[in-house]
Amino acid sequence: MTLLIKRSLVEQAVEQLRQRVASGAWAVGQRLPTEPELASELGISRNTVREAMRVLAFSGLVEVRQGDGSYLRSAVDPLQALQALSRCDLEQARETRHILEAEAIGLAALRRTDADLHALREALEHSGAHFHADLEQYIRCDLVFHQRLVDAAHNPALSELYRYFSGVVAATLHHNLSHAPRCQLVFDLHGQILDAIEQRDPDRAKALSRTLINES
Structure with a gap:
């Protein structure tokens, strides 16, 4: 008592x-x-x-x-922010990814370095190796790739926001990939986004990112 x-x-x-x-x-x-x-x-x-x-x-x-x-x-209490994020539904998570992730990827296309490209290729290779295998392992690898995409924008605030939000992204991916077969064409969008970033094409990078968010 x-x-x-x-x-x-x-x-x-x-x-x-x-x-x-x-x-x-x-x-x-x-x-x-x-x-x-x-x-x-x-x-x-x-x-x-x-x-x-x-x-x-x-x-x-x-x-x-x-x-x-x-x-x-x-x-701002980070714990309360995490609790708010955990309560968002699938559509709210998708909206937030469009605002946060797609825009950050547009910046990444303008600001990326050769080191960023190397880290992204490495993460994408690891992700691809697990795409048709264990779901949990694939999601962990995919989150590393997406975090590195955002990090390539070289904006610490965006990187930290996405790090907070990545738990919601993981839950969304787990839900969607558990209820539908994995599509190679959707995964291939990751490589196309990386190509657009390498070519410093922010409009194409953002458009591809939005397509990926809608499909994944």
């Missing part, structure tokens, strides 16, 4: 702290009030504050620096 009550108090403290972050009470990079100060403000024990801060640190919202205090790492 005591453990349930303690967990409830920690959850309440976490929620109050998240609300303060959302309201803009602290700026990103700002040192947060000390545990005694937060305990006094929230009317709870220091132990509860400590546990709440551990939860926020685990979710990536807060950074705890040993001997220096806690700092606000992000104004």
Whole structure:
């Protein structure tokens, strides 16, 4: 019974702290009030504050620096963002891929380096080797290829957003490929996208990417 009550108090403290972050009470990079100060403000024990801060640190919202205090790492809770992503349906996932992935691939066609092309060819080769084999292994390889496509845009924000979103992409691929036979023509679109990127043709790369998203 005591453990349930303690967990409830920690959850309440976490929620109050998240609300303060959302309201803009602290700026990103700002040192947060000390545990005694937060305990006094929230009317709870220091132990509860400590546990709440551990939860926020685990979710990536807060950074705890040993001997220096806690700092606000992000104004957006990554854990809540992941939860929102996990609730999107197949059509919402497709819309998001069109906006995020296809546009990033267009940028990749303009910004790619020779090193990017080498990494993409390597990932596509691994992916192709598993296309007609184990589904889980193929999806893992395919995600590496798609992440490298986005990384070739050389925009860290886009890369990180896609890294968050890749779990939804994996779930979508698993659903679709489990309910329909794998089509070689659809897989071949990956190579055509890579060719368009190599030729620095952003319009063709984006068009092919949208076709792939619709078909996969």
